[in-house]
Amino acid sequence: MAEAANHDSHHAPHADGPSRAKVLLREPLVLNNRSFSWVTNRVAGIVENPQPWGWWWIVVPCALLAGFMAFCFTYLVSTGVGVWGPNHPVAWGWDITNFVFWIGIGHAGTLISAILYLTRQKWRTAVNRAAEAMTIFAVMCAGLFPALHVGRVWMAWFLAPVPNSNQIWQNFKSPLLWDVFAVSTYFSVSVVFWFLGLVPDLATLRDRCKPGIRKMAYGLFALGWRGGNRQWRHYEVAYMLLAGLSTPLVLSVHTVVSFDFATSIVPGWHTTIFPPYFVAGAIFGGFAMVLTLMIPVRKIYGLQDLFTMKHIDNMAKIILLTGTIVGYAYLMELFIAWYSGSLFEFDAFKWRILYGPYTWAYYCMFFCNVIAPQAFWWKKCRENLFIVMVVCMFVNAGMWYERFVIIVTTLARDFLPGAWDMYHPSWVEIWTFIGTFGMFLMLFLIFLRFLPVIAIAEIKGVLPEADPHYDPSMVKRDNVVAPPAYEGDPHEVSGQPATVTIPGAATV
Amino acid sequence: MSHHVAVNHLPPEGEKLQITKFLTWRIVLLLVGIAGAAASGFIFLEGGEQANSYAFSYLFALEVFFTITTGAVFWVLLHNASNSSWGVAIRRIPEVMTQLYLPLFVLALPIFAPYPLGSLKKPEWTQRMYEWIGIHAQIASNPPSGAENLRDGLALSHGTSLLYKKYPYLHNGFDLHGGLLPGWDLRVIIFFGLLFFIGRRMLNLSLEQDRTGAVGPTFRARFHACWMLPVFAVCSTFASIDWIMSLNYTWFSTMFGVNVFAGGALASMAVIILVVGTLVKTGHFRHIVSAEHFHLMGKLMHSFVIFWAYIAFSQFFLIWYANIPEETQFYAIRNTGGWWHFSLALVFAHFAIPFVFLLKRDAKRNLNAVMAASLFVVVVHMMELYWMIIPERGRSLYNFSSAPDNATFMRDVLFDGLAFLTFLGIYGFFLIRGLAKHSIYPCGDPRLEESVNVVS
Numbered sequence: 033m034a035e036a037a038n039h040d041s042h043h044a045p046h047a048d049g050p051s052r053a054k055v056l057l058r059e060p061l062v063l064n065n066r067s068f069s070w071v072t073n074r075v076a077g078i079v080e081n082p083q084p085w086g087w088w089w090i091v092v093p094c095a096l097l098a099g100f101m102a103f104c105f106t107y108l109v110s111t112g113v114g115v116w117g118p119n120h121p122v123a124w125g126w127d128i129t130n131f132v133f134w135i136g137i138g139h140a141g142t143l144i145s146a147i148l149y150l151t152r153q154k155w156r157t158a159v160n161r162a163a164e165a166m167t168i169f170a171v172m173c174a175g176l177f178p179a180l181h182v183g184r185v186w187m188a189w190f191l192a193p194v195p196n197s198n199q200i201w202q203n204f205k206s207p208l209l210w211d212v213f214a215v216s217t218y219f220s221v222s223v224v225f226w227f228l229g230l231v232p233d234l235a236t237l238r239d240r241c242k243p244g245i246r247k248m249a250y251g252l253f254a255l256g257w258r259g260g261n262r263q264w265r266h267y268e269v270a271y272m273l274l275a276g277l278s279t280p281l282v283l284s285v286h287t288v289v290s291f292d293f294a295t296s297i298v299p300g301w302h303t304t305i306f307p308p309y310f311v312a313g314a315i316f317g318g319f320a321m322v323l324t325l326m327i328p329v330r331k332i333y334g335l336q337d338l339f340t341m342k343h344i345d346n347m348a349k350i351i352l353l354t355g356t357i358v359g360y361a362y363l364m365e366l367f368i369a370w371y372s373g374s375l376f377e378f379d380a381f382k383w384r385i386l387y388g389p390y391t392w393a394y395y396c397m398f399f400c401n402v403i404a405p406q407a408f409w410w411k412k413c414r415e416n417l418f419i420v421m422v423v424c425m426f427v428n429a430g431m432w433y434e435r436f437v438i439i440v441t442t443l444a445r446d447f448l449p450g451a452w453d454m455y456h457p458s459w460v461e462i463w464t465f466i467g468t469f470g471m472f473l474m475l476f477l478i479f480l481r482f483l484p485v486i487a488i489a490e491i492k493g494v495l496p497e498a499d500p501h502y503d504p505s506m507v508k509r510d511n512v513v514a515p516p517a518y519e520g521d522p523h524e525v526s527g528q529p530a531t532v533t534i535p536g537a538a539t540v
Numbered sequence: 541m542s543h544h545v546a547v548n549h550l551p552p553e554g555e556k557l558q559i560t561k562f563l564t565w566r567i568v569l570l571l572v573g574i575a576g577a578a579a580s581g582f583i584f585l586e587g588g589e590q591a592n593s594y595a596f597s598y599l600f601a602l603e604v605f606f607t608i609t610t611g612a613v614f615w616v617l618l619h620n621a622s623n624s625s626w627g628v629a630i631r632r633i634p635e636v637m638t639q640l641y642l643p644l645f646v647l648a649l650p651i652f653a654p655y656p657l658g659s660l661k662k663p664e665w666t667q668r669m670y671e672w673i674g675i676h677a678q679i680a681s682n683p684p685s686g687a688e689n690l691r692d693g694l695a696l697s698h699g700t701s702l703l704y705k706k707y708p709y710l711h712n713g714f715d716l717h718g719g720l721l722p723g724w725d726l727r728v729i730i731f732f733g734l735l736f737f738i739g740r741r742m743l744n745l746s747l748e749q750d751r752t753g754a755v756g757p758t759f760r761a762r763f764h765a766c767w768m769l770p771v772f773a774v775c776s777t778f779a780s781i782d783w784i785m786s787l788n789y790t791w792f793s794t795m796f797g798v799n800v801f802a803g804g805a806l807a808s809m810a811v812i813i814l815v816v817g818t819l820v821k822t823g824h825f826r827h828i829v830s831a832e833h834f835h836l837m838g839k840l841m842h843s844f845v846i847f848w849a850y851i852a853f854s855q856f857f858l859i860w861y862a863n864i865p866e867e868t869q870f871y872a873i874r875n876t877g878g879w880w881h882f883s884l885a886l887v888f889a890h891f892a893i894p895f896v897f898l899l900k901r902d903a904k905r906n907l908n909a910v911m912a913a914s915l916f917v918v919v920v921h922m923m924e925l926y927w928m929i930i931p932e933r934g935r936s937l938y939n940f941s942s943a944p945d946n947a948t949f950m951r952d953v954l955f956d957g958l959a960f961l962t963f964l965g966i967y968g969f970f971l972i973r974g975l976a977k978h979s980i981y982p983c984g985d986p987r988l989e990e991s992v993n994v995v996s
Contacts, residue, residue: 052552052750052752053547053753053983053986054753054755055547055986055989056755056987283850287850291857294858294862295857295861295862297864302858302864303794304793304796304855304858305794306858308850360770360773361794364777364797368792368793368794372792373702409767509548511547513986
């Protein structure tokens with residue numbers, strides 16, 4: 033009985049009388065009835081026009097910070113890991129904290145691209161490009177730390193299972209090695225996925241350029257895209273397959289990162305809920321970072337009609353959901369630490385929460401990750417961009433504190449009281465971490481400068497005109513009800529011209 | 541895909557269940573339920589070793605239907621909270637399923653209620669099944685000298701210090717010595733009550749919309765679903781801890797609540813597919829449910845097969861890797877003896893087979909295929925709960941062996957079947973009864989048109 037449930041398709045509908053049901057329309061994903069050409073002009077215009085002065089004001093200091101980070105790494109490699117703060121028993125300090133922090137942020141992009149694509153969430157089109165770029169830059173920042181914390185960086189190639197004359201093989205039983213495989217695979221697939229999505233837009237930029245180096249570069253990476261029917265068919269199949277392949281990767285990376293801790297028998301680390309809790313936390317932190325970047329970007333580049341309050345609302349709700357899941361995990365850990373009757377496990381939590389030297393970090397974490405996002409229960413808060421930004425900042429900080437709490441508070445109070453010690457980061461560690469922010473922002477700003485921040489081709493696909501069955505008269509039916517409007521962003525109601533004038537743009 | 545169906549062309553009163561097509565089923569299920577309940581009552585009233593053994597079978601059957609009903613609550617809440625439209629056409633089925641907490645609560649009483657009636661004691665079979673309750677009862681009846689209350693007694697007795705520590709959570713009634721938490725038996729009422737309240741509220745909003753066709757209930761349902769989700773999560777988690785994990789009070793896992801939830805939500809989606817499929821096959825849901833809906837439900841089932849495997853594997857793997865005896869004891873009795881084959885079968889049946897089968901698009905769109913997969917998923921969910929609960933019978937009653945002899949083993953297996961049939965009969969009867977009460981789809985929902993025309 034092939035496609036049996038389609039049995040109804042051959043019959044005329046009932047004509048017993050009108051239904052009582054109304055039709056509740058969905059919020060438009062692009063506001064002010066923008067046309068295809070407006071979308072192209074607006075997004076491509078960001079790349080084609082000079083950047084605002086603010087761009088230079090941010091990118092130059094970021095580049096300097098990234099440069100100083102490179103100096104810190106050089107100093108580390110030339111002197112030894114002793115220039116960092118780790119000691120006995122805190123053998124992992126800011127290095128692994130920062131690694132897990134950045135790798136967590138690197139989850140939102142592929143989640144938005146892959147999982148939201150597979151679940152047909154059309155609103156993803158406005159944010160996926162920037163989120164994917166952010167993912168790649170965050171994973172690059174993350175990768176620096178484990179590579180450099182090994183001490184003898186010139187031996188880092190030993191992490192790869194390549195035959196060598198010493199017949200030394202990696203410890204395949206170690207989750208730290210799985211991390212290498214998981215993160216590198218994730219990075220590779222994320223880059224390919226991001227690039228594949230860029231191809232049609234690169235062709236658009238190529239076609240709009242005057243002949244020259246720029247046109248040649250865009251043309252080179254556009255891979256001869258002409259936008260023909262066959263190309264689109266192949267492209268969409270490839271995109272869906274990559275989305276399907278990326279989904280388990282998104283989940284696997286932070287699962288493996290959680291295994292770094294949970295496979296051990298260290299109290300506070302060994303807990304079975306770690307894998308889903310880490311994944312939820314990564315999505316949580318990633319979404320907060322996407323909003324942190326995109327709220328200013330939409331304002332500066334006039335993208336309010338494409339990246340609307342509806343998008344912010346959805347993302348705020350995801351932050352609320354994942355933050356609450358993280359809260360569930362914190363409390364479940366705590367409950368089972370007590371319920372287990374295990375002295376060591378419960379003591380680890382007592383040190384964290386009641387009387388350890390790092391209780392302040394636990395409360396910072398709990399407030400930032402669990403309490404602060406609860407503001408998003410209220411629509412007023414989700415509509416107020418200042419509050420959204422403040423909450424996202426809390427989440428960004430909170431997710432760093434979470435990793436710090438897990439790593440440092442646990443190690444600082446291990447089994448032998450005689451071995452207890454405090455951990456203090458050195459100036460090298462602090463500036464390295466600050467430097468990664470510089471590198472991250474610098475790369476993101478360079479991305480804004482040269483590549484379309486919103487997926488032009490994809491966002492056109494969610495315009496009403498893109499639907500072959502689109503019926504403008506539909507909204508005039510008696511039983512059609514409009515969705516409730518969003519408040520709080522006056523830019524949405526005012527129309528924006530198709531020509532791009534970026535406020536404060538440089539004239540050079 | 542069929543042509544666009546405008547909601548104006550659908551009957552205003554929706555569609556009623558054609559009850560004549562289910563009369564035989566209803567009678568058979570009722571008879572099976574009544575006969576099973578009578579037999580169960582007889583076994584429990586007889587008491588003794590048979591009742592102790594049957595209690596495990598009974599808990600297994602209760603958990604199968606409780607987790608499926610709790611999964612239905614989840615799907616209703618998720619649908620409303622996520623502002624989803626595709627599922628409107630089939631939403632009435634889980635909504636009706638959530639109403640079945642009432643018969644389940646009555647059926648659960650032999651395990652959780654005091655017995656003999658009029659006392660505050662738990663029946664002997666509950667004391668044997670949940671050993672901590674048995675130890676509490678022993679100490680309460682024969683307190684050590686100097687003990688002013690039960691918790692003191694646990695502190696002063698030999699070998700019960702763990703129960704002394706856990707007393708604030710693992711105790712019965714409302715006991716100030718155990719802190720402010722309501723006891724294990726009171727929590728049964730709280731969990732059933734809250735989950736039933738959630739289901740009832742959601743159904744009422746949906747029915748209000750059936751009558752009025754107003755848009756308001758959609759927004760109110762969304763609002764309520766959001767705050768109800770955390771309440772649901774707490775009830776679902778602690779119900780699993782109380783009723784399954786505390787069968788062995790020395791074992792613990794932070795993932796356990798999620799593990800039981802993942803299986804329940806999966807099986808619940810399978811039951812929804814089975815019910816919708818049966819209704820479609822019997823001529824219901826014309827112009828309402830199409831292959832697209834089965835495709836979407838099949839995808840959700842597929843994703844939850846993966847989610848379950850992820851959770852179950854992570855829990856096993858972390859416990860196996862760390863190799864701490866307090867934790868490995870759960871798997872030690874399930875990975876040895878006859879249970880080893882059962883554990884292995886679970887890996888294939890609960891993950892590998894449905895995962896591969898449901899990868900195929902046709903398997904989700906073809907009604908027979910997706911119904912067969914759903915039936916299989918329900919069976920493997922039963923297998924999982926059987927694997928969680930029944931080995932504890934051997935540990936508690938038979939000194940870690942599966943059964944002392946073949947005759948007892950056969951009797952226990954028959955008991956398991958009897959308990960399951962009892963619950964199946966009563967649950968099935970009330971499900972048909974519930975479906976017959978209202979329109980089988982939410983005919984006043986403003987997202988109905990979007991749902992009937994959905995393209996997967």
